[in-house]
Amino acid sequence: MLEVKQLNVSYGHVKAIHDVSFHVKNGEIFSLIGANGAGKSTLLLAISGVLSPQGGEILYNNHPVQEKNVRYMVNQGVTLVPEGRQIFYDMKVKENLMLGAYRHKKKINILEELEKVYELFPVLKTMESRIAGTLSGGEQQMVAIGRGLMSNPTLLLLDEPSLGLAPLVIKEIFLQLEKLRKTGVTIILVEQNAKAALKISDRAAVLVRGKIEKIDLAENLFQNQNLHEMYVGTAVNK
Amino acid sequence: MNIEQVILTGLTNGSIYALIAVGFVIIYNVTGIINFAQGEFTMLGAMIVISFVDFGFNMITAAILTIIIVMGISTLMYGLAIYPLKNTKNSLTTIMVTMGLGIVITGISLLIWGTEARPLAPFTGNRPITFLNASISHQDLWIIGSCAVLVLFIYLMFEKTYFGMAFRACMSNKEASRLMGISTEVMAMLAFALSAGIGALAGIVMAPVTFAEYDMGMMLSLKGFVAAVLGGLTGAPAAIIGGFVLGILESVGTGFISSGYNDFIAFAALIIIMLIRPSGILGHKSIKKV
Ligand SMILES: Nc1ncnc2c1ncn2[C@@H]1O[C@H](COP(=O)(O)OP(=O)(O)O)[C@@H](O)[C@H]1O
Ligand SMILES: [Mg+2]
Numbered sequence: 112m113l114e115v116k117q118l119n120v121s122y123g124h125v126k127a128i129h130d131v132s133f134h135v136k137n138g139e140i141f142s143l144i145g146a147n148g149a150g151k152s153t154l155l156l157a158i159s160g161v162l163s164p165q166g167g168e169i170l171y172n173n174h175p176v177q178e179k180n181v182r183y184m185v186n187q188g189v190t191l192v193p194e195g196r197q198i199f200y201d202m203k204v205k206e207n208l209m210l211g212a213y214r215h216k217k218k219i220n221i222l223e224e225l226e227k228v229y230e231l232f233p234v235l236k237t238m239e240s241r242i243a244g245t246l247s248g249g250e251q252q253m254v255a256i257g258r259g260l261m262s263n264p265t266l267l268l269l270d271e272p273s274l275g276l277a278p279l280v281i282k283e284i285f286l287q288l289e290k291l292r293k294t295g296v297t298i299i300l301v302e303q304n305a306k307a308a309l310k311i312s313d314r315a316a317v318l319v320r321g322k323i324e325k326i327d328l329a330e331n332l333f334q335n336q337n338l339h340e341m342y343v344g345t346a347v348n349k
Numbered sequence: 350m351n352i353e354q355v356i357l358t359g360l361t362n363g364s365i366y367a368l369i370a371v372g373f374v375i376i377y378n379v380t381g382i383i384n385f386a387q388g389e390f391t392m393l394g395a396m397i398v399i400s401f402v403d404f405g406f407n408m409i410t411a412a413i414l415t416i417i418i419v420m421g422i423s424t425l426m427y428g429l430a431i432y433p434l435k436n437t438k439n440s441l442t443t444i445m446v447t448m449g450l451g452i453v454i455t456g457i458s459l460l461i462w463g464t465e466a467r468p469l470a471p472f473t474g475n476r477p478i479t480f481l482n483a484s485i486s487h488q489d490l491w492i493i494g495s496c497a498v499l500v501l502f503i504y505l506m507f508e509k510t511y512f513g514m515a516f517r518a519c520m521s522n523k524e525a526s527r528l529m530g531i532s533t534e535v536m537a538m539l540a541f542a543l544s545a546g547i548g549a550l551a552g553i554v555m556a557p558v559t560f561a562e563y564d565m566g567m568m569l570s571l572k573g574f575v576a577a578v579l580g581g582l583t584g585a586p587a588a589i590i591g592g593f594v595l596g597i598l599e600s601v602g603t604g605f606i607s608s609g610y611n612d613f614i615a616f617a618a619l620i621i622i623m624l625i626r627p628s629g630i631l632g633h634k635s636i637k638k639v
């Protein structure tokens with residue numbers, strides 16, 4: 112469903128992604144793991160249409176989309192849940208969720224989508240009238256994911272959903288991601304928390320300083336004793 | 350002068366400041382730009398409506414045409430001068446540009462209308478209405494009434510429509526709005542149009558009480574800015590309160606001290622608020638952005 116070929120992305124003179132290639136299959140959870148600064152967020156921003164790459168190709172359902180903007184990608188069913196959540200902190204939970212359907216408001220039934228999100232995260236229903244900024248970190252992350260789901264996406268890009276959350280909350284959120292995958296949504300999951308991500312993933316890639324170090328089945332990577340050194344060791348002395 | 354009169358005068362002037370201040374915060378929150386041409390919309394509203402009335406249009410038609418024209422001018426201004434700055438990080442640049450636009454609009458107005466102050470007849474009757482110990486003119490009621498109707502309109506649009514919600518989303522978090530697929534440029538253009546419409550309305554209703562002059566925009570921009578800052582620049586409700594606070598402060602000052610202190614009071618209030626409460630009189634609703 113998604114194929115990234117020889118992708119290059121830079122910020123001015125700083126090259127953040129070098130010749131990255133990988134593909135994601137329909138219905139799988141694909142993890143991108145790597146240390147801070149490895150280029151994970153940059154890769155997601157390029158796929159979601161926020162950044163335009165300097166070279167290479169991104170094929171979505173066999174169509175080149177590397178030149179497309181966010182609006183186009185959202186219309187096509189690709190949604191990014193960004194790093195640091197980026198919810199609308201001074202707006203109500205329900206409003207946050209409803210805004211996720213912005214590009215699709217004419218095609219879908221917003222209330223139906225809202226119910227689906229509440230089914231996944233029942234706690235949000237009890238808080239729908241609260242101002243999002245007053246929620247706990249875990250609840251805010253649920254709002255961010257829920258908002259992403261409101262457009263009924265086929266490909267969901269999640270950037271470090273576990274960042275700053277307690278282990279129990281992380282477990283809860285990852286459990287819902289597995290449920291979500293069963294409904295047919297394809298997920299690209301970016302994580303520094305490699306073990307947690309690999310547990311729910313089908314396949315994964317290790318990103319080191321803008322390059323792919325390894326791609327394998329998640330269980331193989333999970334058992335790899337050197338995984339941690341592989342990406343942390345090389346990133347520290349950058 | 351009695352206290353009722355001071356308050357009524359304060360409410361009337363406050364309504365005008367509130368309308369200009371609302372224009373300020375709408376543009377500021379959607380685009381991050383302090384639009385120092387905001388008062389020019391009010392000047393244009395007054396000047397254009399007077400011209401239409403002089404041409405023989407009735408008041409309502411003249412007012413509607415004026416609002417549409419000023420909104421058009423603002424949209425054009427956005428497209429030609431503001432949109433090209435969208436990647437500018439330096440807020441001083443954008444402030445200079447809006448000030449420059451204000452000067453250009455003032456200059457063109459001078460060419461069109463000349464330097465003389467132009468009158469407009471009050472919308473309805475001339476005889477003041479006595480109310481408690483104060484008297485209020487019909488036109489003052491028009492001013493306060495328009496402000497009230499506009500506040501209601503803004504409230505309904507922002508709070509009760511999906512479009513208004515998307516607009517507030519842009520005011521809340523621009524990056525996230527883009528991720529939702531909201532076009533922040535279109536929203537910015539609409540913010541300019543809406544603010545101009547509100548500013549023009551203020552000019553239309555105040556024209557019969559002040560005389561309209563080509564160069565009244567700059568002082569109105571500054572007063573509206575002070576009102577917006579008093580409110581903390583956070584949103585429309587705060588700006589409206591800021592407008593009324595400024596209006597009442599001024600009328601207290603002129604009523605009990607001297608009318609010469611009118612402008613002095615506005616800027617003294619600005620300086621004091623900047624020193625003791627930079628986040629505005631309402632303070633900051635500090636919601637932590639984790
Ligand atoms: N806006 C930016 N401007 C310049 N450099 C950036 C910017 N964002 C990220 N970078 C650089 O790009 C590289 C990859 O960053 P990022 O994609 O955020 O990594 P990760 O998400 O894996 O932590 C880093 O070296 C970072 O410093
Ligand atoms: Mg990142």
